[in-house]
Amino acid sequence: MTAVLPEPAGLYVHLPFCLTRCGYCDFNAYAGLDHLASRYVAALLREAELAAPAWEGVEVASVFLGGGTPTTLEVADLKALLARVRAVFEVAPDAEVTTEANPDTVDEQKLAGLREAGYARLSMGAQSFDRSVLAALERVHQPESVVGAFRAARAAGYDNVNIDLIYGANGETAASWERTLREAIALAPEHVSAYALTIEPATPLGRQVSRGDTPAPDPDLQAEMFETACRVLGEAGYGHYEVSNWARPGYECRHNLGYWERRPYVGLGAGAHGYRDGRRWWNVRPPEEYLSIVERGELPVGGSEELEPADAYLEEVFLRLRILQGIPSSWVEDGREEPFLESGLLVRDHGRLVPTERGMLLLNELVLGLTC
Amino acid sequence: MSPVDVSHIRNFCIVAHIDHGKSTLADRLLELTHAVADRDMRAQYLDRMDLERERGITIKAQAVRLLHDGYELNLIDTPGHVDFTYEVSRSLAACEGAVLLVDAAQGLEAQTLANFHLARDAGLAIVPALNKIDLPAADPDQRAKELADLLDRDADDILRVSAKTGEGVEELLRAVVEQVPPPTGERATPLRALVFDSMFDPYRGVITYVRVKEGELPSRSRIRLMATATESEAEEAGVMAPEPLPVDVLGPGEVGYLVTGLKDVHQAKVGDTITLAGKQAASEPLPGYREPRPMVWSGLFPNEGGDYSELRDALDRLKLSDSSLSYEPETSQALGFGFRAGFLGLLHMDIVKERLEREFDLELIATAPNVEFHVIRGDEVSIVHNPAEMPVPGTYDRVEEPVVFATVITPKEHLGAVLDLCQSRRGELVETTFLTPERAEVHYVLPLAEIVFDFFDHLKSNTRGYASLDYEPWGYQESDVVRVDVLLHGEPVDAFSTIVHRSKAYAYGKRMTERLRELIPRQMFDVAIQAAIGSKIIARETVKAKRKDVLAKCYGGDITRKRKLLEEQKKGKARLRKVGRVDVPQDAFIAALRVGEGAKKK
Numbered sequence: 001m002t003a004v005l006p007e008p009a010g011l012y013v014h015l016p017f018c019l020t021r022c023g024y025c026d027f028n029a030y031a032g033l034d035h036l037a038s039r040y041v042a043a044l045l046r047e048a049e050l051a052a053p054a055w056e057g058v059e060v061a062s063v064f065l066g067g068g069t070p071t072t073l074e075v076a077d078l079k080a081l082l083a084r085v086r087a088v089f090e091v092a093p094d095a096e097v098t099t100e101a102n103p104d105t106v107d108e109q110k111l112a113g114l115r116e117a118g119y120a121r122l123s124m125g126a127q128s129f130d131r132s133v134l135a136a137l138e139r140v141h142q143p144e145s146v147v148g149a150f151r152a153a154r155a156a157g158y159d160n161v162n163i164d165l166i167y168g169a170n171g172e173t174a175a176s177w178e179r180t181l182r183e184a185i186a187l188a189p190e191h192v193s194a195y196a197l198t199i200e201p202a203t204p205l206g207r208q209v210s211r212g213d214t215p216a217p218d219p220d221l222q223a224e225m226f227e228t229a230c231r232v233l234g235e236a237g238y239g240h241y242e243v244s245n246w247a248r249p250g251y252e253c254r255h256n257l258g259y260w261e262r263r264p265y266v267g268l269g270a271g272a273h274g275y276r277d278g279r280r281w282w283n284v285r286p287p288e289e290y291l292s293i294v295e296r297g298e299l300p301v302g303g304s305e306e307l308e309p310a311d312a313y314l315e316e317v318f319l320r321l322r323i324l325q326g327i328p329s330s331w332v333e334d335g336r337e338e339p340f341l342e343s344g345l346l347v348r349d350h351g352r353l354v355p356t357e358r359g360m361l362l363l364n365e366l367v368l369g370l371t372c
Numbered sequence: 373m374s375p376v377d378v379s380h381i382r383n384f385c386i387v388a389h390i391d392h393g394k395s396t397l398a399d400r401l402l403e404l405t406h407a408v409a410d411r412d413m414r415a416q417y418l419d420r421m422d423l424e425r426e427r428g429i430t431i432k433a434q435a436v437r438l439l440h441d442g443y444e445l446n447l448i449d450t451p452g453h454v455d456f457t458y459e460v461s462r463s464l465a466a467c468e469g470a471v472l473l474v475d476a477a478q479g480l481e482a483q484t485l486a487n488f489h490l491a492r493d494a495g496l497a498i499v500p501a502l503n504k505i506d507l508p509a510a511d512p513d514q515r516a517k518e519l520a521d522l523l524d525r526d527a528d529d530i531l532r533v534s535a536k537t538g539e540g541v542e543e544l545l546r547a548v549v550e551q552v553p554p555p556t557g558e559r560a561t562p563l564r565a566l567v568f569d570s571m572f573d574p575y576r577g578v579i580t581y582v583r584v585k586e587g588e589l590p591s592r593s594r595i596r597l598m599a600t601a602t603e604s605e606a607e608e609a610g611v612m613a614p615e616p617l618p619v620d621v622l623g624p625g626e627v628g629y630l631v632t633g634l635k636d637v638h639q640a641k642v643g644d645t646i647t648l649a650g651k652q653a654a655s656e657p658l659p660g661y662r663e664p665r666p667m668v669w670s671g672l673f674p675n676e677g678g679d680y681s682e683l684r685d686a687l688d689r690l691k692l693s694d695s696s697l698s699y700e701p702e703t704s705q706a707l708g709f710g711f712r713a714g715f716l717g718l719l720h721m722d723i724v725k726e727r728l729e730r731e732f733d734l735e736l737i738a739t740a741p742n743v744e745f746h747v748i749r750g751d752e753v754s755i756v757h758n759p760a761e762m763p764v765p766g767t768y769d770r771v772e773e774p775v776v777f778a779t780v781i782t783p784k785e786h787l788g789a790v791l792d793l794c795q796s797r798r799g800e801l802v803e804t805t806f807l808t809p810e811r812a813e814v815h816y817v818l819p820l821a822e823i824v825f826d827f828f829d830h831l832k833s834n835t836r837g838y839a840s841l842d843y844e845p846w847g848y849q850e851s852d853v854v855r856v857d858v859l860l861h862g863e864p865v866d867a868f869s870t871i872v873h874r875s876k877a878y879a880y881g882k883r884m885t886e887r888l889r890e891l892i893p894r895q896m897f898d899v900a901i902q903a904a905i906g907s908k909i910i911a912r913e914t915v916k917a918k919r920k921d922v923l924a925k926c927y928g929g930d931i932t933r934k935r936k937l938l939e940e941q942k943k944g945k946a947r948l949r950k951v952g953r954v955d956v957p958q959d960a961f962i963a964a965l966r967v968g969e970g971a972k973k974k
Contacts, residue, residue, distance in 0.1 A: 012929055196924040223919035244924055259929055273929035280932050305932060315935055343896065363922040365896055368942050 008061035009276075010258040011089060013044060013081065014269030015067040016287050019104065023138040023208070024166075026200035028271035028285050029068040036287060040269075041077045043294040045084045047268050050299050052088035055266060060091040062255035065099040065119070071106050079117035086118075089266075096254045098123055098162075103141045103149035111149075111156035121253075122153050123162040123193075128169070129183040130176045136169040137197075138204075143183070150187045160251060162191035167225040168217040169197050177225045178232060185236045190251040194229045195244050196222045223361050230357050242323045243360050260319045270300075278307045318367040326354030332370050340366060376444040381625045382552045383583065384499070385448045385463060387488055388473035389481035389840065393503040397473060397535035397544075398436075401447060404541055405438040407614055434569045434581040435466075435627045436614040443549055446627035448568070448583075450487065456716060457844055458662055461490055462568045462643045465660055466583035466627060469497040469552025471544065472519070476502040476510035476532070479518055480807060482781040486842035488522075497552045498523060501531040501544055518808045555585075555625030562654040563587030565622070565630075565646040567597075570637050572693035576607070578634040582622070582646060585658060589622040594649040595632065598657040602639040603649045607631040637695045664696040666714025667774070667845070668721055668741045668824050669757040671702055671867065672728070673710030675735035675958065680709040686732035687711060690724065697724055702758065706867040706951055707737055707961065712758050715741075718824050737962055739867050743821045746772040746848055759869035762855040765906050773851040774820040776843040777802070779813060786835035787812045793834055797822035798873060817846055819873070821853075856910070858884050859902040860892070863952030867961060874905075881911035884964060891960035894918035899954050 014028065017040075021031045063085060070078065078099065085091060098121040099114060106114075111122070126146040128134050134141065146163075153161050163184045167177045184192055197217050200206050208214040230240060238246035242260065245253065258265055264276040270290035273282045281304035284290050293300040307315070313331075320327045329337065329351055337353050340346040345359035345366055359366055388394040402408045438445040450463040464470065470491040474480055492498060500519050505512050512532055520527040531547055533540035569581040582589065589595075591609040596602070610618040611628040622628045634640055641664065645657035674683050691697050697720075699713035715721040721741060728734050744757040749768045756762050778799070782790045787804070794801070794816045802815035818827075823843060831839050856877050858868035868888075872880050881903025888901045892915050903911040923934055948955035 196920070196922075198924045219918070219920040226920070243922060259931065265929060267929055273932070275929065275931070282930070282932075311935060314938060315931060318935070318938060319931070345896075358919075361920045361922055362896060362918070364938060364941055365918075365921050367938060368945060372942050372945075 006058045007263050008059040008092070009055065009263065010062045010064065010255050010265035011060050011085060011091075012255075012265060012267045012269075012272055013063070013065045013070075013085070014267065014272040014283075015040075015065060015070040015073060016270050017067065017072045018069045019072060019102070020138070020140055021204075023205040024169075024197060024200070024203055026203050026206075027068065030287065033287060034072070036291065037073060037077070039291055039295075040287065041073065041081060043291050044081055044268055046297075047294050047300065048081075048084050048088050050294070050297070051266055051268065055089060058090065058264065060085075060089045060095060060266075062096040062258060063091065063098070064255040067100055069102045069105055069125075070099050071101040071110070071114075075110055075113035075117060078114060078119065082118045085268075096121055098253070098255060100125060101149070101153075103145040106149050106152065108152040108155050111153050111158065115157050120158075121160040121162070122158050123164060123191075123253075124149060124153070124189075126150075126163045126184065127166045128172075129180040130172065133166075133169045133172045133176065133180070136171055137166060147183075147187065150189070159190070161189045162193060162253065163187065163189045165192065165194045166197050167194060167229070168222040170214050170217075172225075174221065174224055174228060178228050181229060181232045185232070185238075191245070191247040191253060192233055192238055193245050194226075194233075196226065226361055227357065240324065243363060257323065260323045262316060262319060271302075278312060280305050280307065314367070314371055317371050318363070321353075321355050321359075321363055321367060324354060324360075326352035327370075328352055336370050340369060376442075378557065378623070378625045379554045380442060381444045381446070381554055382469065382548055383446045383448060383467045383555060383625070383627055384469040384471060384548055384552050385450050385467050385491075386471045386473050387450065387484055387491055388471075388503075389475065389478075389484045392473055392475040392478070392481075392484070393535045394473060397471075397503065397533070397541070398447065400535050400538050400541045401438055401445075401545065402436070402614065404538075404545065405440045405445070407436070407438050434463075435612055435629075437611045437627070440545055441549070444626075445545070445548065448627060456720075457486075457490070458664070458716075459569070459642050460487060461494070461660070462566065464491050464494045464496060465658075466566055466568045467491075467496055467552075468555055469499060469548060471548065472498050472500045472523075473503050473533075474501070474515060474519060476505045476512045476515050477507050479515050479811060480522070480781060482779045482813075482840035482842040485522075485781060485813070486779055486844070499531070499544070499547050499551050500525070500529065501533050501540075501547075503533050503535050505532045506534040506537050506539065514808065518811070522807065557584070557586035557624030559586075559588060559624055561586045562652055563589055563647045564654045564658055565589050566658050567640055567642055567644045567646060569642060570632075570640045570695065572637050576631050578632045578637050578640050580630050580632055580640045580646070581627075582630050583627050584622045584624055586624050587647075587654070588624070589630065589646070591618060591620050595630075596647050596649040596653055597640055597644050598647060598654070599641060599644040599661050600639050602634065604633040604639075607633050635692070637693055638691070641695045664698075664716065666696075666698055666744070666757075667717055667820060668715045668743060669712060670715070670721060670741040671704060671707070671710055671737075671739035671758070672699070672713050672725070673704065673707040673737045673739075673867075675737055675962070678735055682732070683710065683728070683734060683736070686728050686734055687713070689732070690727060694724065696720065704739075704866050706865045706949060706956070707739075710737075714757065737867075737958075737965065739965055740870050741824055742871055743774050743819075743824060745853065745871060748772065756871070759855050759871050760866050762869075762871050765854060770850050771853050772848040773853055775817050775846045775849050776820050776823060777846040778816045778818045778823065778841065778843040780816070780831065780839050780841050781807065781811060781813050782835050782839035784810050784812055786838055787814070789834040790814055790831065790839055793827070793830055794818060797827060798875070817849075818843070819849075819851065820845075821872070854905045856880050856884075857904050858888070859900070859904060860888070860951045860954045860956070861897075861899050862902075863954070864904075865951050865956075868964065877903075877905055878910050885911045885913040887964050888960065889913040889915055891963050892954065892956060895954060897953070 016029050018029045018031045097119050099119040100123045102125045129143040199209050209216045233246045240246050241252050267273045270287045271285040281301050283300045284302035290300045346353050386394045435448045448463050448466050450460045502512050502515050516527040516530040519530050564586050565582040565584045567580045573579050593606050595606045608618050608631040609622050610616050643661040647654040696716050699711040702712040747754045747756050747768050748770050780790050799816040799818040805813050807813050852874045853871050854874050855871050857864045885901045885903050898917045899915040901913045902909050
């Protein structure tokens, strides 16, 4: 009998602390919770121990610290965290280990410490290089602090850095967005994420839009900005590998690819999600509730779902189309792809159906049209 | 109860404009004749009689019997809307006289005038009276002169009444007794009774209101309805006093109700003649019966998720109590299965729609109403009451559309506005006369199609509410009408097709395409919205293709939420109707069909 090796997994750690809360953000993140930081780190160490036994024999191929703003914590805490993860999980020696960082929370010394602690990849929340766009997004940093933080990262030895950008905020023009892209490229990061600003109803910005105080982003302008990103980043040598992600060859984010390729992952921290063998589950969201459950020595699972075949199919299709791998033609009922091929939203590539640039912009339509 | 001698019966109605005080006058008459005990009296008594009574009969006092000074006075109600002109004529046929009641402040209105003409043509004695003489704004001398001119009588003959205070009401009753002739009719001849209203009661079946013209109608008898050739065992005859009061027999000249034993109002239509079955049957019905003829047609479809069979059941049940309603199944590509229903007029259509929605809890989409066209090819005449049936241009010789003879009464200062409006609605002026130096009476022949939409609204707003309108069918006349289709992405949407005069086609097309551009969500491709006559495009709008519909961010591991967003979107899509390749929300149909609306109840 041949033993089948389990698929490698990802490990996500959620840190819900922020200096300030941005108007557009609906993540499980809070400003003013710093007094909980040390309890929270202790709880993460504990949760890692509680969660690890179920993952025995599974190789962890990536670790990702997200938030919130992980870099609001002390380097020593982040170091201890990774050490614990490595101690209790079977983290591969060459695992991709990323932490998110906000420009205002890092300097060269801190970054050197992080790198020394084992966080070899950095994802920097730049969002924009346009002062007015940063203001519209309620980001506290300035364009020059992004440049400063990026140089500090390089100085600290970081050779795998992502820059996060958001486009379509109120007042942003196509020209200003292109300038932001070019400034990002000028820093020569290994990876760029560019997200269209999405209005989430349960956010201050969402409420402003529904009251009519702020205009909703113009979808046509955002479409144009997406096309600009494709062109400008493509010309600069970045490969487009997911709807909102570009990378130099070999620098694609392995951790995120794990989500999109439906590989297993474990989440630690308040509101973190896990997935394995057709089951999805998630931790309780409120940090204090998370703390009290973990401190009792229990896993803080808040809910779960077993995927029905139809759910799994829908996920598989929409995630595979997102990462531009496309899906085998055989996954689609006969003929459903035809109108999309005709209208140029899909192309056939070695028996797979792959979205075009226009198709990516209309991915929801594509997914629904192909699956139902 | 001993029968009253025919010479002591007076059958009359009150012809009045809405708000001119008919109901209040009826209250005073009830009081004065002690028909209702003081403790039971309430305002607008007769109007509120459509309540369930202790005997389980839901009855409206279409005719109320009043006893006064040894006389039996039957007050017969008349419907007050132009849609029901025929019903009015049957009520008048049950009377020998009419009180012409006019507001002393406002003067004659078109509808009153029209009904007055009907009453006079029917040979009724007219008892003219001015009401509301207590009002400070009343101008009884001027109004009396106006009425006297109209009636060719002396101004002193016009009674002056305040239904509110009771002033002059007794004199009015006396005038009715004196001026309205008693009915005639032999007791010994075969029964002929005129049905002037009929209704369906859930407990007792079809109840008719009748005027016995000659012969006797016993309380329990086998009856025959002559127009529908239906026989039945009648269960009870009675009078409304004003509560239902059974009697042994209704004699010549008498007015009352009959519980027919029938289950379907279509078997006892307004205008029909009731006689006795068998050997005692009359040989000829009373004159004047007419099949109810729909004037206005509209498609009725169940709204989103609605059920065709529920709509069918509701219509079938509604028809039990509405003999004027007709319908046939219709299939629309855009709206699915429904019915094409015919109505006496727009008010009738509104009433039916409202009853379907209220009483049967249905949500409906009604397509724009249209009139009935005659399409003529050689000797062949086809009746078209559905735009879908309208043949393409070039395949027929000509089309005729129904016209009406319209009467508008307006203060002189708004005469110009009235003429402009009628002219813009393809009207043909017949004549303008002056009732008084201040008030003009305008007669126009107008296409019915021009009236059924928003004519009345415009008339009211152009004359600051002062003008009044009445009309009667005036046959058909040739007209350059065309069918305008609306196409979505090249696909005609049958629900939006309409038949309009060529001169109005562009305006309709432009309005519909503009409206739809706002209503149709962006699709995966540019959607052309076109209005066309045959193959000729007369208006065009475009809904630009949508360019972006994608979840921006998909990481952090919360795939569940993203999947649910997609599932929500999928459900939303399922609620759309497909027209060719175009997804159209149900709301868009309703909202777009509202473009043609605007007709209001009068």
